[in-house]
Amino acid sequence: MNVFEAVKQTVTTRQAAECYGIYVNRAGKANCPFHNDRTPSMKVDKRFHCFGCGADGDVIDFTAQLYGLDAKSAAEKLAADFQIPYTHYKRKETVKKTIREKSEEQMYRELEARCFRVLSDYFHLLRHWERAYAPNLEDETWHPLFVEALQKKDHIEYLLDVLLYDSIEERAALIKEYGKEVMKLERRLSELGTGAEREFEDVGREPALPDPGGSQGSSGGER
Ligand SMILES: [Zn+2]
Known part of the structure; x- marks a missing residue:
């Protein structure tokens, strides 16, 4: 079983939330950690859903968002924190x-x-x-x-x-x-x-034309 399956089958979002210091009341609701929530608007059970900001997902999504991790790292963190064995695939x-x-x-x-x-x-x-x-x-x-x-x-x-x-x-x-x-x-x-x-350089240069000014030299000489 890979880490995603192992974690999802073993840990609920509620368990993870409580483990990570989020208080979940008897009705299974918590103050949403993903928005400035004054009343508990997040339902936390196997999955989670916030009625305030719409945050939603499973335990891996929850942990990923909470710690700013990608899904794999979040799953691995959960596996480590809850001591869940899983198979490392190749x-x-x-x-x-x-x-x-x-x-x-x-x-x-x-x-x-x-x-x-x-x-x-x-x-x-x-x-x-x-x-x-x-x-x-x-x-x-x-x-x-x-x-x-x-x-x-x-x-x-x-x-x-x-x-x-x-x-x-x-x-x-x-x-x-x-x-x-x-x-x-x-x-x-x-x-x-x-x-x-x-x-x-040789070809690119214009062929040298006889100076029309002749012996007077360049016009710059008069200035
Ligand atoms: Zn929320």
């Missing part, structure tokens, strides 16, 4: 299992966050390449990074959308399918690293 296994599940879930979350970060970085890079390497002349040979941007941008955007908005099943399927590719991409991005940044 408690250890449950705890262990919870930890294992939690860490697996956590690992998955971390992997998902990592994939999202890599894809997002890559997406921004593609958008940058698309602008920075756009051919200026019609017959100019396209820069490979511009080609890559055209080819990959939509697909990467789609993958990001899945990771952002789809169900956990869809996301997990995506990571299963593209995980390896994303990790490769991560290595590539880190190798590009400083080199790519330097490249950005």
